[in-house]
Amino acid sequence: MTSRTRRILLTLVLGLPLLAAVPWIASPVLVQFGINMLIMATLAQGWNIIGGYTGYSSFGNSVFFGLGAYGVGIAMAQFEQPFWIGLGLGLLLAVVFALAIGLPVLRLKGHYFAIATLGLAEVVTAIVSNVPIAGQNVGLVLPLLKSDVLFYELSLGLLLVATLVVFWLSRSRFGLALIAIRESEEAAAVMGVNATRYKILAFMLSAALTSLAGGVYAYYITFIDPAGAFDISLNVKMIIMAVFGGPGTVLGPVAGALLLSVLSEVLASKVTNIAGLFFGLVIIAAVVLMPRGLADLTQKFRRSGWRYFAQNIRDHRL
Amino acid sequence: MLLAQVLLNGLLLGGLYALMALGLALVWGVLNIVNLSHGAFIMLGAYATYFLFTQAHLDPFLALPFAALALFVLGYAVQRGILNLVIRGPMFNTLLITFGLEVVITFLAQLFFSADFRTINPVYAGTNFDLGGLTVPQVQLMAFAIAIGLTLGLWAFLLHSRPGRSIRAVSQNLLAAQLYGIEPRRIYAVTFGLGTALAGVAGGLYGTVSQINPYIGTALTAKSFVIAIIGGLDNPLGVIVGGLFLGVAESLTALYIGPTYTDVASFGILVLVLIVKPTGLLGRTA
Numbered sequence: 001m002t003s004r005t006r007r008i009l010l011t012l013v014l015g016l017p018l019l020a021a022v023p024w025i026a027s028p029v030l031v032q033f034g035i036n037m038l039i040m041a042t043l044a045q046g047w048n049i050i051g052g053y054t055g056y057s058s059f060g061n062s063v064f065f066g067l068g069a070y071g072v073g074i075a076m077a078q079f080e081q082p083f084w085i086g087l088g089l090g091l092l093l094a095v096v097f098a099l100a101i102g103l104p105v106l107r108l109k110g111h112y113f114a115i116a117t118l119g120l121a122e123v124v125t126a127i128v129s130n131v132p133i134a135g136q137n138v139g140l141v142l143p144l145l146k147s148d149v150l151f152y153e154l155s156l157g158l159l160l161v162a163t164l165v166v167f168w169l170s171r172s173r174f175g176l177a178l179i180a181i182r183e184s185e186e187a188a189a190v191m192g193v194n195a196t197r198y199k200i201l202a203f204m205l206s207a208a209l210t211s212l213a214g215g216v217y218a219y220y221i222t223f224i225d226p227a228g229a230f231d232i233s234l235n236v237k238m239i240i241m242a243v244f245g246g247p248g249t250v251l252g253p254v255a256g257a258l259l260l261s262v263l264s265e266v267l268a269s270k271v272t273n274i275a276g277l278f279f280g281l282v283i284i285a286a287v288v289l290m291p292r293g294l295a296d297l298t299q300k301f302r303r304s305g306w307r308y309f310a311q312n313i314r315d316h317r318l
Numbered sequence: 319m320l321l322a323q324v325l326l327n328g329l330l331l332g333g334l335y336a337l338m339a340l341g342l343a344l345v346w347g348v349l350n351i352v353n354l355s356h357g358a359f360i361m362l363g364a365y366a367t368y369f370l371f372t373q374a375h376l377d378p379f380l381a382l383p384f385a386a387l388a389l390f391v392l393g394y395a396v397q398r399g400i401l402n403l404v405i406r407g408p409m410f411n412t413l414l415i416t417f418g419l420e421v422v423i424t425f426l427a428q429l430f431f432s433a434d435f436r437t438i439n440p441v442y443a444g445t446n447f448d449l450g451g452l453t454v455p456q457v458q459l460m461a462f463a464i465a466i467g468l469t470l471g472l473w474a475f476l477l478h479s480r481p482g483r484s485i486r487a488v489s490q491n492l493l494a495a496q497l498y499g500i501e502p503r504r505i506y507a508v509t510f511g512l513g514t515a516l517a518g519v520a521g522g523l524y525g526t527v528s529q530i531n532p533y534i535g536t537a538l539t540a541k542s543f544v545i546a547i548i549g550g551l552d553n554p555l556g557v558i559v560g561g562l563f564l565g566v567a568e569s570l571t572a573l574y575i576g577p578t579y580t581d582v583a584s585f586g587i588l589v590l591v592l593i594v595k596p597t598g599l600l601g602r603t604a
Contacts, residue, residue, distance in 0.1 A: 051410075057409070057410055057413070104593045105589075105592075105593070107593075108592055108593075110409060111346070111352050111409070111413075112547075112592055114352075114413070115352075115543055115547060115588070115592065116588070116589055116592040116593070118540070118543075118585075119544070119585040119586075119588040119589040119592070120585075120589055122540075122581055122582070122585035123582055123585050123586050123589065126578075126579065126581060126582040127582070129578075236417060239410070239414070240414060240417070243410050243411070243414055247410070276421060276424075276425040277421075277422060277425045277426070279421060280418045280419070280420075280421030280422035280425060281418070281422060282418075283414060283415065283417065283418030283421065284400065284415055284418040284419065284422070287404055287407070287411045287414050287415040287418065288400065288403050288404055288415070291404060291407045291408065291411045313403050315406070315407075316403065316404050316405065316406045316407035316411075317402055317403045317404070317405070317406065318402045318405050318406065318502055318503050318506060
């Protein structure tokens, strides 16, 4: 067992009971904040698979989130099915969508992929706003389940599943293939990696985790509409959290999501009027000073100290 | 007749769209930065023109060069002081840092300019004239002419002037350009400054034909993207075609399908263009 594996397992074993105990000791407000934070962390982790490991910066993950939310919404509000059926429906919708869209869109590289998925997100939002079964522009109202503890533990479980999936990914043949694609798609193809198949599988896996988070979130807030469920800025948040934490690492995106959520929450409550400004400045400073995220920072800071930041600038400046 | 009028309106709007996208396409094509704060610079240009008009009582069209100059200086400083520090990093990072810039600029704009809607309203704002039965709004026509003129001007500048050649050299091969004595930090900053200056002019014109507030940036960035993709990043003339195409497509969609569908149309076109021909309608084939 390498030291990195040991650290990841240690974090899970020590951190989990602590996080799981929160709803029984903390105030309701804190639990609600926790639910949002855990959902965000799951989304960042889902994005990590396609964006961090495979190197395809998807702006379409908010679509998967929306489809997951609408799966639950349609099943529960329109057909009075239990939550689990809706979760399955959302999962199915998202995975099928990822497959259908992945085939043409994953041929595009770099910025072009990012923008094509952004365009798709706009198109899907507009389509859903006009589908009667999805409640059109008005949205859907879900049955109310007043149990924040349940939603908290559900979100935590989901984050655990997502993290374990990424953990498995980081040491499996599948994950290595994705990293190879990220580093050089041509070289990967030469080494016998079927790039198209792996990319689509990664996209579907990312879609699956993201849609589950969307489903849980829909049931939690009990109301969904197209503008909220397919919000592009949610996708931007996923990216920021994953990149801030360290894309292509197991715990980085989770750490990034937790830290940034806490930071923006504290700022919003303490100094409301400059919270937005500070968030923007944090992003700019983070990209300049620690472009490979928290994960890289914690590894190297001990060795090189403050020079770490100067080195980053020296490496990436013109 | 209605169709002809709608087509005309679409074309006039398209010229302005082209100018909006021009700076984004230039920066993207030369520096390989997708500038998510482009729309925010357009917004700043609109406010610069607005305040020159209301405070200094300058005609909005005469205020444009000053807005352009201010935005050039700002853009130059941003590239020199911030973006040059991360330009050799991973692609996400330039995307992310310009997003951070957008957040900061929008916040400051809201702080200093308030969230009120404003319009740049010179006395001749409502003037129309008749052209063979079609109504031509004067301001829109002037905006269109300036937009097309600047696009052609940029084209000539890149092709024939010395700094223009330096910009093209840097975009083709950075190392070779350096060997020929080009200082890339300055050229990068000049290019980004040109991009924001064009955004500034586009913003000033946008303010004369539409309402402005601190939050218009994001939507304008998205629109500029679509146009840059449709037109390709290779030359400014492609951007004109992309802008006109989008303007007409949006107007026709609004007429035949419904105004709420204009975004579906533009982004649908975007996705189709990307899938069929990722280098843009007029771009080189890969």
